[in-house]
Amino acid sequence: MNVTENRRILLIDDTPAIHDDFRKILVSHGSSADLDEIEAALFGAKQQAAPVRFELDSAYQGEEGWNMLRASLEAGLPYAMAFVDMRMPPGWDGVETIERLWQTDPRLQIVICTAYSDYSWEEVLERLDVGDRLLVLKKPFDAIEVCQLANTLTAKWQLTRQAELKLAGLEEAVRRRTVQLDQANEALQADIVERKRAEQETMNAYRRIADILEFLPDATFVVDAQHKVIAWNRAIEVMTGVKKVEILNQGEFAYAIPFYGVRRKILIDMLEEDQQVLDSEYPSLRREGRTLIAEARVMLAGELRYVWSSATPLYNMQGDVVGGIQSLRDITDLRRIEQEKTMLEAQLHHSSMMESLMTQLSHDLKTPLTPLFALLPMVRKKVADPSLEKMLDICQSSVNQIQGLSSKALDLVRLSCRETRLQPLPVQLTSAVESGISSCAALFLQRGITCVNAVDQSIVVQAAAEQLNLLFDNLLSNAARYGAANGSVRISAELEPGTGAVVVSVQDDGIGLKPGQSAQIFEEFFKTDVARHDLGTQGLGLAICKRIVLNHKGRIWAESAGIGQGTTVRFTLKISKTPMEKHPAKGISHEQ
Amino acid sequence: MSNKIMIVDDNEYVRASVEIICESVQMDLTSAACGEECLAHLESGFRGVILMDIMMPEMDGWDTIREIVSKGLYNGNIIVMLTGMGEPDAKMDGVQEYVTDYMTKPFGPDQLIESLQYYLTLLNVTSGTDA
Numbered sequence: 001m002n003v004t005e006n007r008r009i010l011l012i013d014d015t016p017a018i019h020d021d022f023r024k025i026l027v028s029h030g031s032s033a034d035l036d037e038i039e040a041a042l043f044g045a046k047q048q049a050a051p052v053r054f055e056l057d058s059a060y061q062g063e064e065g066w067n068m069l070r071a072s073l074e075a076g077l078p079y080a081m082a083f084v085d086m087r088m089p090p091g092w093d094g095v096e097t098i099e100r101l102w103q104t105d106p107r108l109q110i111v112i113c114t115a116y117s118d119y120s121w122e123e124v125l126e127r128l129d130v131g132d133r134l135l136v137l138k139k140p141f142d143a144i145e146v147c148q149l150a151n152t153l154t155a156k157w158q159l160t161r162q163a164e165l166k167l168a169g170l171e172e173a174v175r176r177r178t179v180q181l182d183q184a185n186e187a188l189q190a191d192i193v194e195r196k197r198a199e200q201e202t203m204n205a206y207r208r209i210a211d212i213l214e215f216l217p218d219a220t221f222v223v224d225a226q227h228k229v230i231a232w233n234r235a236i237e238v239m240t241g242v243k244k245v246e247i248l249n250q251g252e253f254a255y256a257i258p259f260y261g262v263r264r265k266i267l268i269d270m271l272e273e274d275q276q277v278l279d280s281e282y283p284s285l286r287r288e289g290r291t292l293i294a295e296a297r298v299m300l301a302g303e304l305r306y307v308w309s310s311a312t313p314l315y316n317m318q319g320d321v322v323g324g325i326q327s328l329r330d331i332t333d334l335r336r337i338e339q340e341k342t343m344l345e346a347q348l349h350h351s352s353m354m355e356s357l358m359t360q361l362s363h364d365l366k367t368p369l370t371p372l373f374a375l376l377p378m379v380r381k382k383v384a385d386p387s388l389e390k391m392l393d394i395c396q397s398s399v400n401q402i403q404g405l406s407s408k409a410l411d412l413v414r415l416s417c418r419e420t421r422l423q424p425l426p427v428q429l430t431s432a433v434e435s436g437i438s439s440c441a442a443l444f445l446q447r448g449i450t451c452v453n454a455v456d457q458s459i460v461v462q463a464a465a466e467q468l469n470l471l472f473d474n475l476l477s478n479a480a481r482y483g484a485a486n487g488s489v490r491i492s493a494e495l496e497p498g499t500g501a502v503v504v505s506v507q508d509d510g511i512g513l514k515p516g517q518s519a520q521i522f523e524e525f526f527k528t529d530v531a532r533h534d535l536g537t538q539g540l541g542l543a544i545c546k547r548i549v550l551n552h553k554g555r556i557w558a559e560s561a562g563i564g565q566g567t568t569v570r571f572t573l574k575i576s577k578t579p580m581e582k583h584p585a586k587g588i589s590h591e592q
Numbered sequence: 593m594s595n596k597i598m599i600v601d602d603n604e605y606v607r608a609s610v611e612i613i614c615e616s617v618q619m620d621l622t623s624a625a626c627g628e629e630c631l632a633h634l635e636s637g638f639r640g641v642i643l644m645d646i647m648m649p650e651m652d653g654w655d656t657i658r659e660i661v662s663k664g665l666y667n668g669n670i671i672v673m674l675t676g677m678g679e680p681d682a683k684m685d686g687v688q689e690y691v692t693d694y695m696t697k698p699f700g701p702d703q704l705i706e707s708l709q710y711y712l713t714l715l716n717v718t719s720g721t722d723a
Contacts, residue, residue, distance in 0.1 A: 363647075366676035366697045367603050373698030374609035378616065403698060410677055 006080045006161070007054045007154055008072070012065035012097060013085035013113065019058045022083065025143045026054040026150055054150055062092030066100045073105060080157035081109040081150070083137070095127050098134070107160065109153040111135045216327075222314070223268060224323040227251055239330065241301055255326075259298040259307070267294050268311040268326040295331070305332045355413050362410035369406065372399045408540040411470065412524070415547045422551050424462040426576035429504070430455040432465070433491050436472025443480040444489075449508075451476070454492040459502055461573040463552055471548045474541040475506045475569055482567065483508035500575050501554065507568040513560035521558055522546040545571070596640030597708060598622040600630045600656065601674065602648045606697075610643065613701045619708060627651035631659055639668035641711045643695070646675050654683040657690050666690060670715050672707070 011022050057072075057079070059065035065082065072078055082101060086094035094112055101108055110133055112124070121136075128134065135153070137145060210231070213220060219236035223229055228251040232244040240258035247254055253263035260266070270278060270285065270292055278285055278292075286293040291312045298307050311326040376399055380392045433453045437444070444451050461468075472491075479489040487509040493502050513521065524543040549556040549571045556571035597619055599610045607623050614621040622638055624630040626648060646653040653673055660666050670692045677696055684691075692714070695707060 363676050367606070370603070370698040371605040371609040374606075374613060374701055374704065377701045378612060407677075414677075 006078070006158055008057065008077060008079045009054050009150060009154070010057050010059065010065055010068060010072075010079040010082040012059045012062060012082060012088065014060050014088040015085070016060070018085070018113075019056075019060075021143075022146065023056055025146045027056050054154070060088070062088055062094070062097030062100070064091075065097060066092075066104065069101055069104055069108070078105060079108060081111065081153040083111045083113055083146075083149075086112060086114040095124060098128055102128070102133070106133075107157065107164075109133055109135075109157050111137045111149050111153065113137045113139060113141070115139045218327045218329055220325065220327045221255055222323060222325045223255070225321065227253070227269065227324075229255055230323065236328065239300065239328065259296075259300070261299065266326075267292055267296075267309050268324045270294075271311055271313050271324050272321075300330070305330055306335045307331065355416065358409050358413050362406045362413070365402065365406040369399070369403055373403060405540070408544060412540055412544050412547060415467065415470075415544065415551060422464050422467075424464055424552065424574075426460045427463045427465050427468055428457070429459040429461050429493060429502070429573075430457050432463075432468040432472055435469050436476045437491075439473050440476040440480050443477060447480060447483065448486040449480055449483050450488040451479075452488060452490045454490060455504070456493065459493050459495075460576040461502060462576040463573060467548045467551060471545050471571075474545050478541055478569075479506055479508040479510070483510040484566075495575070496572060499572075501572045502575055503570055503572050505568050505570045507566065509566040512563045512565045512567050513558060514563060518558040518560060522556065542569075545569075549573075596620050596622060596638060597712075598624060598630065598633060598638060598640060598642045600624045600627065600642060600648075600653075601645040602626060603645075606645070610704070613704055614708070616701075617705055619705075627653075627656035627659065630656055631663065631665070634660060634665040634669075635663075640670075641708060641715060642669055642671045644671055644673055646673055652683070654687055657687045661687070661690060670711050672711060 009026060011019055013019060057068055059068050062084075065084070069079060069082070084094050084097055084101070088094065088097070092100070094114070098110055098112065101110065112134060114136060115138070124130070124134075135149060137149060213222070213231055214233045216233055217235060219239040220231070220233045221229055221236055222231035228249055229247050230249075232242075232247050237243050242258045253265065253269070255268070256262065256264045256266045267285075270282065271290075275287075278287075282294070284294060291310050293308075293310045295306060295308050298305055300307075307328050308331045309326060309328045311324055313321050314323040314325055316322045376392065376396050380389065380396065383389055383392060430453060433455050437451050437453060440451075476489065476491075483489050490507045491505070492507075493504045495501075496503050522542045522545070524540060546556050552573055554572040554574070556569070558567055558569050560567045597610075597614055599607050599621060601607050601610075602625055604625070607625070611621050611623065622633055622640075624633055628651065630642065630644070644653045644656060648656075651659070657671060660669075660671075671690055672693045672695055673691050675694050675696055692711070693707075695704075699707075
């Protein structure tokens, strides 16, 4: 039903004449002359708008009217208003009827038609919840009053209805909107929960990374895009002595101060430099992908250190540079070791070269030496002239010197080279001593020196016999040379407690050593005679002894109370754990 | 045949020295400057004490001994190697048994004479003839 068109009026009155009157007023078809006349009389000659037409339904009793109302509602054709008489015997009175009417259709606008004396307004109000739905029409009433009421109340009904519908529409819209908002809200809540969770995870991840960075073994620091320090891990605190509280958030090259003492660009700043600039000004920088690598000498805690460093830019998800990270390693020890190794290798190479040279030389010397050695004595024998004899003696001495040098040099080289092939066997110590004494016998005799072998027969050492002999040869010839004339040389041996070794001592009472010489004398070519005039010795004897003792994993050293107070040379050898083997006497050797 | 000494050495002064020394005691000396000459002498009938230098160009002492043995010329000889000490000894495998002794260079005249006399007695003993 179109709300603008509800002109249905219900009249409930027990007086039929009223119905007729109302019909005439409200529903006039046909000629409207009378009404026009009345209207013209009332409102002047102005042409009114087309007279309003209503639909009027009649009921003569309250209940009848009520039934008609219900029927109208069921038919979907509600009345906009009703005129209700106050008294309608025998049935319901006006008030009761209105009560019922409103119970059924609270929207119904009602005019109660009443004679003055029926009810007081207060009584009506008591009985009915009037609101603004009830108007009073007093009898007798005018047609105009009726028209006005009809117009107004139907209009009011319509407006109210419209408002209701509008409200309903609004409410529906609001309800729908509310549902939408609720859904949106739920979604938002879920989103927030999700975001919080993601944030938490990110925080955790950051914390883990921060921990990792903090405990990374390599000294590391991180800067942001403005090159302010945003991370300074434990290792770099230790390296530089600068704690993170002192340097975090510092910019302007603060990170250079622990290394260089001043604010300046360091590797992490080179990340932004043009490659050309890097190539020309810092040629030692190496680039691997986005990482720069360099080594530098820096001062750390007042010491010069070598530091290896690498720096990499940091990127965000969009690929922008948001900072940089640099790691450092102190390679000073490594460097030092490398340098030492290089030096040692050079020394080794040099030594090898020297050895081959010496071997070659010694060997080549043998060839010219052989005729000299062989023939000089022959010439000497044939000569009677004392002056010639003297000359030849000098020559012979010189030749002997050359031979001595050459032979000892070769010995030394041989002993050094063949170290790895040492195969020690049990050797009776005292017999090696004896062999040494006998080979130096002539010299001892010449100088009147007594030689005492105090080494116990039971001492057996683990040694290479040939080298042991050579050892005593050299030691005893030294003792013979430097021992006091007509003095004595004593060889003894004592077990060293707890080490499984024996300490052998060769003691003379000769020229002794100056303080500080005791180590020097074992050096190659050392001679106590600084001008090196003494041709009888080559200065290699003790170097050979040292080499032999070292080959046997022992120690050798010299002691002297001072010049003129004799020298004792001591060395250690390992005691043999197996029974001894008699050392063969030295004679013409039948085997190499 | 039993007083004979041979010196095999590529150095002429060494050969000359040995020659002079041997002459002084009336010992008979044959000289060879290389392994080939030594073999030639042996093939011509030389038997005696051979002083053999180890280090020689082309055919060294060890090679020469191998040749001597393979040609069946060893019997009746004593071989003494002359060494300066420190020669590489890798090549001596297989022929050590044919070497009676080693003498180190340089040697004095007396030492040489003494040794030669000793070797000659050895030779005469093994060959069963008297000097």
